[in-house]
Amino acid sequence: MTQNQDKILIIGAGAIGSFYGALLAKSGADVSVLCRSDYEIVIKQGYSIKSAALGSWIFTPSQIIRNASEYNGQADFVILCTKNTPETNRVKLVQEAINKNTSIVLIQNGIDIEQELIDAFPDNEIISGLAFICCNRLEPGIIHHLAYGKLTLGSLNRKINNSQHLSDLINRTGIESIATDNIISSRWLKCLWNAAFNPLSVLSDGLSTKDILISQEKLIRTIMQEVCSIADASGHSLPKDSIDNNIQNTYAMPDYKTSMLLDYQNKKPMEVEAILGNTIKAAKKNNVSCPTLDTLYALINLKLTEKTIH
Amino acid sequence: MTQNQDKILIIGAGAIGSFYGALLAKSGADVSVLCRSDYEIVIKQGYSIKSAALGSWIFTPSQIIRNASEYNGQADFVILCTKNTPETNRVKLVQEAINKNTSIVLIQNGIDIEQELIDAFPDNEIISGLAFICCNRLEPGIIHHLAYGKLTLGSLNRKINNSQHLSDLINRTGIESIATDNIISSRWLKCLWNAAFNPLSVLSDGLSTKDILISQEKLIRTIMQEVCSIADASGHSLPKDSIDNNIQNTYAMPDYKTSMLLDYQNKKPMEVEAILGNTIKAAKKNNVSCPTLDTLYALINLKLTEKTIH
Numbered sequence: 001m002t003q004n005q006d007k008i009l010i011i012g013a014g015a016i017g018s019f020y021g022a023l024l025a026k027s028g029a030d031v032s033v034l035c036r037s038d039y040e041i042v043i044k045q046g047y048s049i050k051s052a053a054l055g056s057w058i059f060t061p062s063q064i065i066r067n068a069s070e071y072n073g074q075a076d077f078v079i080l081c082t083k084n085t086p087e088t089n090r091v092k093l094v095q096e097a098i099n100k101n102t103s104i105v106l107i108q109n110g111i112d113i114e115q116e117l118i119d120a121f122p123d124n125e126i127i128s129g130l131a132f133i134c135c136n137r138l139e140p141g142i143i144h145h146l147a148y149g150k151l152t153l154g155s156l157n158r159k160i161n162n163s164q165h166l167s168d169l170i171n172r173t174g175i176e177s178i179a180t181d182n183i184i185s186s187r188w189l190k191c192l193w194n195a196a197f198n199p200l201s202v203l204s205d206g207l208s209t210k211d212i213l214i215s216q217e218k219l220i221r222t223i224m225q226e227v228c229s230i231a232d233a234s235g236h237s238l239p240k241d242s243i244d245n246n247i248q249n250t251y252a253m254p255d256y257k258t259s260m261l262l263d264y265q266n267k268k269p270m271e272v273e274a275i276l277g278n279t280i281k282a283a284k285k286n287n288v289s290c291p292t293l294d295t296l297y298a299l300i301n302l303k304l305t306e307k308t309i310h
Numbered sequence: 311m312t313q314n315q316d317k318i319l320i321i322g323a324g325a326i327g328s329f330y331g332a333l334l335a336k337s338g339a340d341v342s343v344l345c346r347s348d349y350e351i352v353i354k355q356g357y358s359i360k361s362a363a364l365g366s367w368i369f370t371p372s373q374i375i376r377n378a379s380e381y382n383g384q385a386d387f388v389i390l391c392t393k394n395t396p397e398t399n400r401v402k403l404v405q406e407a408i409n410k411n412t413s414i415v416l417i418q419n420g421i422d423i424e425q426e427l428i429d430a431f432p433d434n435e436i437i438s439g440l441a442f443i444c445c446n447r448l449e450p451g452i453i454h455h456l457a458y459g460k461l462t463l464g465s466l467n468r469k470i471n472n473s474q475h476l477s478d479l480i481n482r483t484g485i486e487s488i489a490t491d492n493i494i495s496s497r498w499l500k501c502l503w504n505a506a507f508n509p510l511s512v513l514s515d516g517l518s519t520k521d522i523l524i525s526q527e528k529l530i531r532t533i534m535q536e537v538c539s540i541a542d543a544s545g546h547s548l549p550k551d552s553i554d555n556n557i558q559n560t561y562a563m564p565d566y567k568t569s570m571l572l573d574y575q576n577k578k579p580m581e582v583e584a585i586l587g588n589t590i591k592a593a594k595k596n597n598v599s600c601p602t603l604d605t606l607y608a609l610i611n612l613k614l615t616e617k618t619i620h
């Protein structure tokens with residue numbers, strides 16, 4: 001352990017959290033994880049990372065804990081990688097591991113997801129992060145990194161900015177990371193993909209992203225166009241070729257099940273509010289019409305409605 | 311058998327065909343049926359009709375045939391009650407039972423469904439009909455009439471009009487039937503209900519109409535508003551209270567699975583084209599925007615897309 005070794009706590013060590021945790025550990029940081037569902041197996045054997053790009057290795061976290069209060073030491077970074085659903089109280093989840101110098105990093109999906117943390121920790125740096133990655137947890141403690149991995153980070157504070165430092169650590173491992181001043185636009189760009197493919201993978205009963213495109217590319221384009229209009233009205237205009245690029249890239253991707261589909265199939269809460277609900281809220285706030293997103297949102301909620309007759 | 315006994319052939323004797331056939335037989339007509347899937351059981355024991363309003367009885371058709379060419383005699387009415395899907399060649403199905411005096415009655419769902427028959431039989435009367443009925447075929451030869459039953463009929467020819475006569479036969483049985491000069495508007499009014507509840511029952515994975523309303527009444531109203539706009543642009547403005555009435559009536563209905571849902575669950579072709587496809591075609595023809603219907607249509611087709619990975 002070097003003197004300047006970064007102390008990092010990953011909270012919510014599912015596929016994405018444990019993969020980036022494993023990368024940061026590779027890069028020399030002291031990486032601990034807070035995990036619940038995989039706790040027993042990770043204590044025994046760590047995480048088994050199987051990456052198409054980087055090979056396979058075992059990631060043995062420095063500390064493995066179940067609650068933030070158990071964290072031993074002063075974290076430089078607390079990286080929140082839980083799913084972003086209304087069921088999770090994010091402030092409560094992180095607060096006991098936060099000290100005055102901790103940078104709080106959100107690697108989470110959705111639009112307008114930062115304010116709750118900014119309000120709770122007004123003196124801490126909040127870094128908003130986006131992972132563009134195909135990565136699944138196929139069984140407890142076993143993480144399959146299929147493709148990509150780019151991590152985009154952006155500090156939301158003026159005074160402190162540790163985004164570049166965190167990016168540097170990731171970049172050392174061979175996975176790309178950038179620090180940007182424009183993280184909110186990046187978030188909208190990711191929403192373009194998420195708002196289209198996530199709901200459709202669920203409403204189609206399990207089609208892969210490529211099968212969705214082959215069957216209903218026009219619908220995908222309509223959804224993406226609505227997201228572009230909302231981003232535009234929110235002051236975060238996306239590049240003109242964003243839709244074409246997203247579609248071309250998705251055709252080129254390996255067959256992929258979205259995170260919302262995996263959650264649906266595993267009967268877990270889905271990120272409907274963070275991805276669709278907040279996008280629609282931004283549309284209403286800016287008087288942008290989004291009939292397709294409205295329909296998808298209503299249909300996902302309809303699909304979750306309990307039957308009173310069978 | 312009286313001298314003036316009407317000779318009627320029901321083609322497609324599922325729930326609705328056999329129910330109205332049974333009513334017409336009750337009323338004194340000579341009613342035969344063309345049925346395929348239930349042929350063996352109907353030959354043996356006729357149809358068992360179990361009606362909440364009219365009680366239970368056995369309907370024994372005059373002739374039970376599998377092809378129109380087998381029909382013995384001159385049909386006054388050929389009543390087509392098959393499901394209206396692109397898989398069914400309606401002209402071919404009826405043509406060998408048609409003589410120059412036969413009135414061809416369509417009791418089928420959808421918008422703009424008559425032209426094909428008008429073109430094929432330009433000298434025959436074509437009667438377009440709409441059944442507002444809750445009626446299911448629960449097992450072969452057994453028809454459950456849950457509620458309602460009103461049959462609206464309208465001739466599309468100027469010269470001949472046997473709609474009123476057919477309505478009179480139905481009315482004698484205690485089930486309401488009316489002959490109208492405005493059958494196309496009635497068809498749009500029915501489409502209001504069908505275009506909303508049929509796709510949503512499938513996309514929700516099996517919710518009853520009441521559960522759909524309780525969960526997503528706003529979406530139902532949005533869909534119905536789009537159908538109203540298309541009907542309006544097509545020259546068939548619906549009464550202003552149509553949406554409210556449809557919603558109130560559906561809340562008052564018993565829990566009900568739509569026909570599209572039953573088809574979906576039984577892996578049978580659904581009336582997606584007749585109900586949604588043709589409505590959207592009418593919208594495009596009249597430059598009416600219908601983003602919600604577009605989305606539902608794309609999503610139903612997406613749901614029917616075969617998976618290439620599992």
